[in-house]
Amino acid sequence: MLADNYYKILENIDAAVKRSGRDPRVVQLIAVTKYVGIPEIKEAVKLGIKDFGENRVQEAAEKVEKFPDLSWHFIGHLQSNKAKDVLPCYSMVHSLDRLSLAEALQRCGDRFDLKADVLVQVNTSGEESKFGLAPEELPGFLEKIKPFERLQVRGLMTMAPFYHDPEAVRPFFRELRRLRDQYSSSDYELEHLSMGMTNDYVVAIEEGATIIRVGSALFD
Ligand SMILES: *Cc1c(COP(=O)(O)O)cnc(C)c1O
Numbered sequence: 001m002l003a004d005n006y007y008k009i010l011e012n013i014d015a016a017v018k019r020s021g022r023d024p025r026v027v028q029l030i031a032v033t034k035y036v037g038i039p040e041i042k043e044a045v046k047l048g049i050k051d052f053g054e055n056r057v058q059e060a061a062e063k064v065e066k067f068p069d070l071s072w073h074f075i076g077h078l079q080s081n082k083a084k085d086v087l088p089c090y091s092m093v094h095s096l097d098r099l100s101l102a103e104a105l106q107r108c109g110d111r112f113d114l115k116a117d118v119l120v121q122v123n124t125s126g127e128e129s130k131f132g133l134a135p136e137e138l139p140g141f142l143e144k145i146k147p148f149e150r151l152q153v154r155g156l157m158t159m160a161p162f163y164h165d166p167e168a169v170r171p172f173f174r175e176l177r178r179l180r181d182q183y184s185s186s187d188y189e190l191e192h193l194s195m196g197m198t199n200d201y202v203v204a205i206e207e208g209a210t211i212i213r214v215g216s217a218l219f220d
Pocket of ligand 1 (some may be wrong): 032055076084159198213214215216217
């Protein structure tokens with residue numbers, strides 16, 4: 001069933017990319033494994049999936065340790081004191097949303113002599129339950145973290161609110177793309193837009209997502 005789900009998603013990605021006249025190679029699928037365990041990850045690896053996402057440090061630790069050669073993406077809210085557990089084993093942090101976390105990642109980068117690929121999380125919907133900077137805070141934040149040479153800001157991430165009709169979230173994805181276009185500069189080439197989950201990844205791709213994060217549609 002995972003295989004069927006996977007191929008169906010690939011088809012949907014392909015169709016969405018074609019519809020919007022984009023290059024199919026630019027959309028990266030992250031398999032979100034927070035609801036599943038080691039056996040499902042093994043199955044996904046057999047299908048050729050290489051990029052995985054987790055949103056909780058503790059719950060993910062065993063999986064990440066078991067498959068150190070996979071590319072792990074940290075997609076959840078990250079406490080600053082956990083940065084040290086994430087930086088060495090994840091290839092990207094999607095949820096940089098405050099200065100104290102940037103400072104923690106910078107310190108860990110120094111300690112492990114590593115650079116951290118990060119995305120800045122923006123709360124494009126303004127929903128109170130969502131983490132992320134308000135859109136108007138983004139330029140000031142990018143300016144403040146410029147001296148943090150351990151951080152490599154690769155783009156932006158957002159989580160849309162849940163609506164049964166995925167069309168309803170299109171404006172939030174469009175807003176993230178607008179911010180990317182507005183604030184990309186010689187200092188920050190914001191190439192990535194991490195947006196779109198099970199319910200809305202097709203709309204996200206139409207709006208320019210380069211990374212989609214899909215859990216339920218793959219593993220259910
Ligand atoms: C759980 C989660 C996903 C995947 O959600 P699905 O709806 O199961 O595809 C994507 N992004 C984040 C940040 C998540 O926490």
